[in-house]
Amino acid sequence: MSTVDVTNKLAVLLHQSNIRENLSVPQLVEKTLARKEGVLTLTGAVATTTGKYTGRSPKDKYIVEEPSTKAKIDWGAVNQPISEDVFEKLYNKVLDYLMAKDEIFVFKGFAGADPKYRLPIQVINEFAWHNLFTHQLFIRPTEEELQTHKAEFTVISAPSFKADPAVDGTKSETFIIISFERRVVLIGGTEYAGEIKKSIFSVMNYLLPEQDILSMHCSANVGQEGDVALFFGLSGTGKTTLSADPKRRLIGDDEHGWSNNGVFNIEGGCYAKCINLSREKEPQIFDAIRFGAVLENVIVDENTRIPNYDDATLTENTRAAYPIQSIDNIVEPSIAGHPTTIIFLTADAFGVLPPISKLTKEQAMYHFLSGYTSKLAGTERGITSPQATFSTCFGAPFLPLPATRYAEMLGKKIDEHNVQVFLVNTGWTGGEYGVGNRMKLQYTRAMVQAALEGELNNVETVKDPIFGLEIPAHVPGVPDEVLQPKNTWADQAAYEQKAKALAEKFRENFKKFTNIDPNIEKLGGPIV
Structure with missing residues (x-):
């Protein structure tokens, strides 16, 4: 035919x-x-189930x-x-x-x-x-x-x-x-x-x-001075939490394009995870689930029709879909200027990456191509200890073109617009998962705020001897000792071992990229 x-x-x-x-x-x-495709909940949202497939x-x-x-x-x-x-x-x-x-x-x-x-x-x-x-x-x-x-x-x-x-x-x-x-x-x-x-x-x-x-799997917001920030990160890294800032207006929560004019949202709505959702933790999302919103695989009480967001009977991947206009404090239409700051978010369960570090253009391209985070023990059957996970450009399942095409475009735009790029670890400190503790959200918020407000653009930095990352010596609101991951470990020999093991995982993963500027790997990756 x-x-x-x-x-x-x-x-x-x-x-x-x-x-x-x-x-x-x-x-x-x-x-x-x-x-009879769904039922109405107390707030007016439609609750549906998706049968045997509760994810992609x-x-x-x-x-x-x-x-x-x-x-x-x-x-x-x-x-x-x-x-x-x-x-x-x-x-x-x-x-x-x-x-x-x-x-x-x-x-x-x-x-x-x-x-x-x-x-x-x-x-x-x-x-x-x-x-x-x-x-x-x-x-x-x-x-x-x-x-x-x-x-x-x-x-x-x-x-x-x-x-x-x-x-x-x-x-x-x-x-x-x-x-x-x-x-x-x-x-x-x-x-x-x-x-x-x-x-x-x-x-x-x-x-x-x-x-x-450049098409991007990221959230985006804009400050009162018109300064635009992009947040890249895989599931569980804090992308939604950190990009939802009462002092900044939301451009979009998931998919954006970056043209010669600036950034724009690809979508007109949000598709938020809602497992363990509460008004206390995420008030914007909670209040957006009203008439016209769609709930996927959320258990709803038959009599009261109140959704139970803590119930993962059908799946952990419960979702809510609603128009972006259901969120307060948005940019409308969802268009803004060129980014001044890019934040890469990772949740390092090995506890060895710095809580924040400044990236050169080559490091930005390297970590963009790597798309690293870690899965935790118990999140999937058979995972008993943290597992390194790499998703190219923080969106590997959705990229039809070679990953290097997107990375090269990113590098070009970083140069053209003098964008400051930071790698923020929202994961563990003082030891790996099970030994150390999750980075305090108040510290992460303080680091992100300092990055967005330009307070880290010209600060003194210390080079990490394993990953080659430039770590700010001081960040307002964060104890200096927290900034150096090695100093937070009681057993510094164990830190060295874990850090070098993760660096090797980065290097091994990067071997899959061919026809790439050798400087990206040489100047952007781990140095030991």
Whole structure:
């Protein structure tokens, strides 16, 4: 089947009488409840469950191997190739499946808050609650914009359609397939709504660098003087907590682009983890979960309809989706100038990285490519001691292009805009996990505040002899001895052993990068 035929079939679907296009939030809530896809909670949020898949399915994610993109994609375990023939057969099956449904829900909107670079998208959903999720997560069009909207990328999500691996050429019943030539994402066999969000992020991570825009998996905020900060960090490093600052306005919590004009949010909403959520710890997120918000896999009391955020019966990965306008103190539209400060967050459970250090451009590129944090004992079955985890560019699962492409763009922008970059360890001090203690949040906040306010730009530093990092000798509000990790350990020989072991893990991980400026490894990595 040709591309023209594929496009025509999609057009036929979109003109059927079963299409419900750009319904309002109240309409989508009503549809969700009427179709018994979810229940209403006390605050007016819709609570849903996602069945057997309570997270992403990375082993079931593919990119179609096509002539125009084949040489650009970084093929491997993350970007698995699938043939055009397999895609087209599945595509036709899914469209036939959706054409037979009583109702199909379509959202037309945008990815990218900057009108100059935004991508017009449409998302076709089998479930009403998935369309509500989509409505809240992406950028909603005005009535005027909707009249002239022409989608340049389409997501088709049919969770109840399950592939037959023996017939359909997939690994399981689940599939997430991106075709860059056909401008289509095809999702089936999973009800986890995060696949919709992250598929568009993967698309933007391909399209934006082609326009000389750095796409980034980070949060961003702006201070009262217009100073912009970016926060990169994997799960558990404190990205959400530290970027939510009452003195600074939120640009976005997860995905951004950095153009020649500045930074912009790729999304129009937030997809927050809510395990152990409380108003005391995270009031902004807690209060954002109101009418129109979507709760995923949160246990709700049958009688009171009060969510129990401490209950991980279904998964630790409980989520809440809501529009960014549900958060106070935001930038609207979600656009700001060039960053003055970048914070890389890591939770080092080995307790050997400094709580804060200044990075050169080469060190910034090295740690950006490394994307280090650590998993703790007990977080996954079989993990009995801290495990080093590396996720390239702090977002490896969503990068279609070679990682060095993103790192080189970052290095160029650091140079162009004289950006100050810091590595902040929110993990352990005085010993590894089980021996030492977690870094006090008040100290981390003080260090981040000092970095954002420029107080560390010209301070005296001490070079770490193992990692080569420049550690500030003094930070307001933080005891000097806390800044030097070795000094916090009772057994300094044990510190040396752990630090050198982690440095070796960094070096071993970095071997996977080829065709890279040797100065990044030589000047950016551990020195022992």
